[in-house]
Amino acid sequence: MIEQLSIATAAGSFDAIASGPENGRPVLLLHGFPEAAMSWEHQVETLGMYDCRAVAPDQRGYSPGVRPEQPALYGIDELVGDTIAMANALGWGKFDLVGHDWGGAVAWWTADAHPERLRTLSVVSTPHPGALAEAMRTDEDQHQRSGYMREWRQTRVTERRMLENDAEALRRMFEWKVQPSHIDEYVRRLSEPGALTAALNWYRAGRPGGKIGKIAVPTLYVWSTEDVAFGSTAALSTEDWVTGPYTFQMLEDVSHWIPEEAPEAVSALLLEHLRTH
Numbered sequence: 001m002i003e004q005l006s007i008a009t010a011a012g013s014f015d016a017i018a019s020g021p022e023n024g025r026p027v028l029l030l031h032g033f034p035e036a037a038m039s040w041e042h043q044v045e046t047l048g049m050y051d052c053r054a055v056a057p058d059q060r061g062y063s064p065g066v067r068p069e070q071p072a073l074y075g076i077d078e079l080v081g082d083t084i085a086m087a088n089a090l091g092w093g094k095f096d097l098v099g100h101d102w103g104g105a106v107a108w109w110t111a112d113a114h115p116e117r118l119r120t121l122s123v124v125s126t127p128h129p130g131a132l133a134e135a136m137r138t139d140e141d142q143h144q145r146s147g148y149m150r151e152w153r154q155t156r157v158t159e160r161r162m163l164e165n166d167a168e169a170l171r172r173m174f175e176w177k178v179q180p181s182h183i184d185e186y187v188r189r190l191s192e193p194g195a196l197t198a199a200l201n202w203y204r205a206g207r208p209g210g211k212i213g214k215i216a217v218p219t220l221y222v223w224s225t226e227d228v229a230f231g232s233t234a235a236l237s238t239e240d241w242v243t244g245p246y247t248f249q250m251l252e253d254v255s256h257w258i259p260e261e262a263p264e265a266v267s268a269l270l271l272e273h274l275r276t277h
Contacts, residue, residue, distance in 0.1 A: 009085040012066035016057040019048025026092040029056040032101020042263035061198030074205040100124040122220040127234035128241035135234035152203045177261045218245040220273040224254035
């Protein structure tokens, strides 16, 4: 059974969904753009059934209680800080961290900055940032796939284009792979004043200043062959950026929206990873 939570931190209160016993194994799941915590509903409920305390927050900008206006306040340091602050607020010392899309990027950076806090790392879709940066420099296919990020960083008319005609462009991003009720809810939330700008500020905050290193935490990386954002070059080279135990799982004929398009597969992979470590 899924519960609704509010996680109070110095930055503000994060809305969240949760499942499982309070004393269960702590697992934090981070969503991506343009979704919300509900993208993890299947995984949260499943993990809770197997004695985990699974919590998925609406991240910075998506939670109305943590929606600063300045793009600079959506930098990777702030996002990693939110992750640790939420774990602290939940009373967690070591925990398992899971992320998809932007949530995956935050998860990689958190594992680099705070390896002592993580029992395991699981990332869905998003390659290691070092592997992605290298692919963007050397692989024309990845450079083209990442073109949308450059556009969203530079323009302020993106919000209007995404929301016009009943948010047609925003809805089209999901490639009809996400259940319509979830898409409707994402659109409703991002249509609130300032919400879509806050979500896009993740792209506009600027690139991280420091370099990310190799990851020593036991890592599961799940990539799908039909991902429009991340190609095979970065996905396959991610293993070069992990020094700890590493598991790579490739899902055939699945789009970028893995947690919602293949929920049973993702839940099973997460449970196996947690059991192994």
